[in-house]
Amino acid sequence: MNREIYDEDHEAFRASVREFLERSVIPDVEAYAEKKGIPREFWLEAGKQGFLGLEIPEEYGGAGAGDYRFNAVMGEELSKVNAALGSCWGIHADITAPYLVQLGTEEQKQRWLPGVAAGEILLAIGMTEPSGGSDLAALKTTAVRDGDEWVINGSKTFITNGYSADLVITAVRTSPEKKARGITLFAIPATAEGFSRGRKLDKVGQDESDTAELFFENVRLGDDHVVGEVDGGFIHMMQKLPQERLGCAISNIAHAQQILVETLQYTKDRKAFGQSIGQFQHSKFLLAELFTKIEVSQAFLDQCVVAHGKGELTPVDAAKAKWWTSEIQNDVLDHCVQLHGGYGFMNEYRVARAWRDARVSKIWAGSNEIMKELIGRDLGL
Numbered sequence: 370m371n372r373e374i375y376d377e378d379h380e381a382f383r384a385s386v387r388e389f390l391e392r393s394v395i396p397d398v399e400a401y402a403e404k405k406g407i408p409r410e411f412w413l414e415a416g417k418q419g420f421l422g423l424e425i426p427e428e429y430g431g432a433g434a435g436d437y438r439f440n441a442v443m444g445e446e447l448s449k450v451n452a453a454l455g456s457c458w459g460i461h462a463d464i465t466a467p468y469l470v471q472l473g474t475e476e477q478k479q480r481w482l483p484g485v486a487a488g489e490i491l492l493a494i495g496m497t498e499p500s501g502g503s504d505l506a507a508l509k510t511t512a513v514r515d516g517d518e519w520v521i522n523g524s525k526t527f528i529t530n531g532y533s534a535d536l537v538i539t540a541v542r543t544s545p546e547k548k549a550r551g552i553t554l555f556a557i558p559a560t561a562e563g564f565s566r567g568r569k570l571d572k573v574g575q576d577e578s579d580t581a582e583l584f585f586e587n588v589r590l591g592d593d594h595v596v597g598e599v600d601g602g603f604i605h606m607m608q609k610l611p612q613e614r615l616g617c618a619i620s621n622i623a624h625a626q627q628i629l630v631e632t633l634q635y636t637k638d639r640k641a642f643g644q645s646i647g648q649f650q651h652s653k654f655l656l657a658e659l660f661t662k663i664e665v666s667q668a669f670l671d672q673c674v675v676a677h678g679k680g681e682l683t684p685v686d687a688a689k690a691k692w693w694t695s696e697i698q699n700d701v702l703d704h705c706v707q708l709h710g711g712y713g714f715m716n717e718y719r720v721a722r723a724w725r726d727a728r729v730s731k732i733w734a735g736s737n738e739i740m741k742e743l744i745g746r747d748l749g750l
């Protein structure tokens with residue numbers, strides 16, 4: 370089915386993203402997985418091409434695209450190469466940068482945004498703690514006022530870009546008695562005294578991304594590192610989570626769709642019992658089902674992208690998009706592995722890695738159980 374949400378400007382942008390990926394990324398992407406991280410050269414080159422500042426106004430060095438469909442195109446193309454590229458770019462440019470753009474003071478924007486757009490300041494977002502991620506309101510990292518400064522103690526875990534980030538937007542408890550209404554966002558530079566990182570976490574998939582635990586031991590910061598309202602952090606995060614979930618959904622479908630197309634070709638090329646394996650009625654029907662699932666999901670997702678562009682995407686629709694697409698992605702990729710037979714279980718095959726990479730999409734950015742909780746509440750339950 371033709372998708373109608375993109376016009377020729379978006380397609381021209383897509384062509385430039387592809388050109389960048391083919392020239393500067395795909396030839397080296399195996400090394401990203403071996404080194405368990407995306408090198409700084411990727412960020413600097415992406416910055417030069419204007420791919421990191423889609424959310425950042427021109428006066429701060431960004432492209433100021435003002436049209437979420439460009440973010441969607443970027444997320445799609447990166448995720449087709451591999452899921453980790455999509456998620457790491459998403460954390461930097463699509464999820465964390467908007468906190469600074471929309472909540473930052475003029476001085477903060479001038480201080481950080483040009484570096485963010487250029488790839489010189491890599492961003493991460495620290496919400497999850499070792500004691501829990503789903504119950505965000507119960508987070509334990511604290512900031513206590515001491516004269517003109519805040520003193521931050523605690524830790525975060527599973528932080529994407531955490532090992533290499535230069536600036537971490539971190540959710541911290543500032544009013545212990547106020548639970549959700551006692552959380553503040555701090556922009557914590559990796560150079561701050563008392564900030565440290567654990568090792569790169571050893572994940573089941575998405576080898577190309579660095580994911581780390583972060584520690585804060587008497588990190589002292591002034592008010593100029595508070596992002597948004599003191600004690601307003603929970604509301605700020607709730608306002609930003611729909612875009613994060615939409616970005617995840619875009620990546621989920623693009624990733625699965627790409628591997629499905631590659632799998633279709635494999636089933637045409639691979640022979641058994643004197644015919645292509647795709648021609649067995651079971652395979653043919655299965656592939657028919659999988660392509661249908663992707664296209665039907667894409668139609669809902671595209672409506673979400675349009676709604677988000679108009680400022681009308683509800684948190685509930687974002688939750689529906691996130692849980693549904695991650696289930697479809699995992700279902701499709703599991704079948705793609707099966708269609709590859711034994712090769713589907715070999716790490717040297719893209720399908721095997723894609724299958725591993727996909728599993729986390731049901732867990733992060735709010736687990737699918739939490740998504741269904743939000744949808745259920747909206748049903749009045």
Ligand SMILES: Cc1cc2nc3c(=O)[nH]c(=O)nc-3n(C[C@H](O)[C@H](O)[C@H](O)COP(=O)(O)OP(=O)(O)OC[C@H]3O[C@@H](n4cnc5c(N)ncnc54)[C@H](O)[C@@H]3O)c2cc1C
Binds near residue numbers: 493494734737739
């Ligand atoms: C690779 C990776 C990258 C990540 N990147 C980031 C990042 O950049 N920044 C960040 O802040 N976090 C990040 N996360 C953390 C992620 O968002 C959390 O793992 C997720 O929110 C779940 O939190 P948890 O792991 O503490 O699980 P828990 O909250 O302990 O949940 C465990 C299980 O209980 C279920 N559960 C919990 N509460 C309920 C409920 N009310 N009803 C029904 N079921 C429930 C959950 O769905 C889950 O199945 C990342 C995680 C991974 C694995």
